[in-house]
Amino acid sequence: MKNFRLTTFLTSNVTGIDNESLNLLFDKCSLKKYKGGEYLIQPDENCQHSFFVEKGLLRQYAIDKKGKEHTIQFAPEGWLMTDRESVFFSEPSKYYIQAIEDSTVLMIEPKVFEALAKENKSFQRFNNRLLQNHIRQLQYRINLLLSATAEERYLDFIKTYPDILLRVPQTMVATYLGIAPESLSRVRKNLANKSS
Amino acid sequence: MKNFRLTTFLTSNVTGIDNESLNLLFDKCSLKKYKGGEYLIQPDENCQHSFFVEKGLLRQYAIDKKGKEHTIQFAPEGWLMTDRESVFFSEPSKYYIQAIEDSTVLMIEPKVFEALAKENKSFQRFNNRLLQNHIRQLQYRINLLLSATAEERYLDFIKTYPDILLRVPQTMVATYLGIAPESLSRVRKNLANKSS
DSSP states (O other), X not given: OOOOHHHHHHXXXXXXXXXXXXXXXXXXXXXXXXXXTOEEEOTTSBOOOEEEEEESEEEEEEEOTTSOEEEEEXXXXXXXXXXXXXXXXXXXXXXXXXXXXXXXXEEEOHHHHHHHHHHOHHHHHHHHHHHHHHHHHHHHHHHHHHHOOHHHHHHHHHHHOTTTTTTSOHHHHHHHHTSOHHHHHHHHHHHHHHHO | OOOOHHHHHHHTTSTTOOHHHHXXXXXXXXXXXXOTTOEEEOTTSBOXXXXXXXXXXXXXXXXXXXXXXXEEEEEETTOEEOOHHHHHHTOBOSSEEEESSOEEEXXXXXXXXXXXXXXXXXXXXXXXXXXXXXXXXXXXXXXXXXXXXXXXXXXXXXXXOTTTTTTSOHHHHHXXXXXXXXXXXXXXXXXXXXXX
């Protein structure tokens, strides 16, 4: 078995996942490389995979009617990203998923996860936990968008994504926070003044 | 079996759910009545049930540090509401769930749903679908909060909750939309002018 980040991700989260299950999983996965700027999914396409980031950085975003970008989430190394809506309901995606750095991605078919869940109860619990955790994060984000100040949102971004601060352009961060780039500059300046 | 809304909800969604399973479920559920204004859950309590609304109207909301309310969701008759975070991760809730009308609620323990899912594959698929659908709605809401105008948000609210428009105070609707009550008045006035 190659030394994939996904192996560590699974063995550290799923009790009793054996080499046989892991081999089954990796046999069905394909490893793809994307150049920075390339798309994994674009609107109106059907998303058919979960993307596990072995290397690089992905971004999921939407473009509104006025042409403005809104970032839904980022996924650096060791994160799983997908358009669950499109995968689960077999509907065309409303989102872009783009590599914003040269990235290496394991493409996982949902069927493979389901098959593993059938065989291994611990994996089933883990899979369920991933779903529940996704719901937790989304609900938290809604609460932030409804109630937090620009500064609070930025501090939360740093906490959620400590490793990507220097890898993502500020304008892109602003589209994640739902604030204007000028507001983000102001927030960063205020925080710098506070800490100096 | 009593003629509960939940029975219709389940039999119309889960193929092959039999009376035995339904009896098992209802045996474990308790029916509770809440007066308008009463709380089902308050922050720092552990939420231990899913609440299925047989009659009435529930609201899930948070209060921020400045004392401002933010509505996460409403649940009228036939809707299921819970704080999944608190239930699944056994963590204290961050939210209020309040009856905003006199309400009759079936209190469902998560264990019962799990037991049913074990026995009935169709129920398992349905349960999974509920989770995926929840994710879909939350993601959609984030996109709305990031990108939609006040008018678009209000039109979406009407579409999501056609039956509760006249049952919820406008100030409460504004806390769901994430806009000031004055903005909501303006939006409603503009829409009324357009349609007249």
